[in-house]
Amino acid sequence: MEANLILQNVLSPPILFFFLGTIAVLLRSDLEIPAPLPKLFSLYLLLAIGFKGGIELEKSGFTGGVIPTVGAAILMSLVIPLICFIILRLKFDVFNSAAIAAAYGSISAVTFITAESFLESQSIHFDGFMVAALALMESPAIIVGLLLVKIAAPKNRPHRKPMKLGSILHESMLNGSVYLLLGSLLIGFLTATNNPAGVEKMQPFTGKLFYGAECFFLLDMGIVAAQRLPRLRKAGSFLICFAVLMPIFNAFLGVLMAKALSLGPGNALLFVVLCASASYLAVPAAMRMTVPEAKSSYYISTTLGLTFPFNIIVGIPIYMSLVNKLIPTVS
Secondary structure (H helix, E strand, O other): OHHHHHHHHHOOHHHHHHHHHHHHHHOOOOOOOOOHHHHHHHHHHHHHHHHHHHHHHHHHOOOOOHHHHHHHHHHHHHHHHHHHHHHHOOOOOHHHHHHHHHHHHOOOHHHHHHHHHHHHHOOOOOOOOHHHHHHHHHHHHHHHHHHHHHHHOOOOOOOOOOOOHHHHHHHHHOOHHHHHHHHHHHHHHHHHHHOHHHHHHHHHHHHHOHHHHHHHHHHHHHHHHHHHHHHHHHHHHHHHHHHHHHHHHHHHHHHHHHHHOOOOHHHHHHHHHHHHOOOOOHHHHHHHHHOOOOOHHHHHHHHHHHHHHHHHHHHHHHHHHHHHHHOOOOO
16 A cells, blocks of 8 residues: 555656656756745745635634644644654754754645645545644744753853843744745635635636646755755764654654544644654754754755655655554544
8 A cells, every 4th residue: 555655656746856856966967946946936835825725724714623733733843842852862962953853843844735735636635724733833843942952051152142032932933934824824814704706816826836836846856855965974874864763753643643633634644744744944044043053964954855855755655554544433
């Protein structure tokens, strides 16, 4: 079953374009995406998924499992960094452990989007309100990472200004991706509530163009991920193993939580993917500014060069199989 799901996932256009970008680097092709475009497509994907999520949230309302699911997602984004930190402290100092833990406690929006495409290809239903969980899981992990540094290493930073709670909250909750996701979610919700015609007008932009934009973005991600591969040697075998095994462990925790929440298979997979993915954009940006003692080559090369490709190529089908085996009673 897993092999069949993996094969179907690998042969989907977004993943094939990811491979195309990776192979271009390995073959030393001069293929490159002009710098402004990847950022533009990233913003587009966040806007589109947030807007569509707001529409679905308006349809479902805040009843049923919406609030418990979002609350559980936030809880996981608080717990996972702590578990990661304890494991990483076996090998690394406080600064690197906190930065890497924050990255693995946070989420990857592109991995989430890829999981949605996978579910659509399998004709498995999922709810748009899961985007709210996506938007709210990034900030808590950043806060935990920064607080771990503040608590565990206060005397090791004599030349650094003490981090203030207000600065930590601003850095974690108002970074670009979180702000755009939450804003688009709210706009989608308000538009669906008060202006149904506006939803119809936005549909060509947020609907039909989405799949092509995802393919283009994953082409660039393949290039960037392949360029990060040589830096994995500097990370060492411990961190390389962590980058593969930790997502699987987090996915298992996610499945148990999804089972407790009685989520359907589609929502359960998205919840699991949120737990298993790792941030390579928002968290690194925050850590570079606030924890310069941590080596960016550790938390960027592992999340982007290894965890991200693992998740989108084989992780998502494996997690789907895990959901089907451990949550057999959902329908």
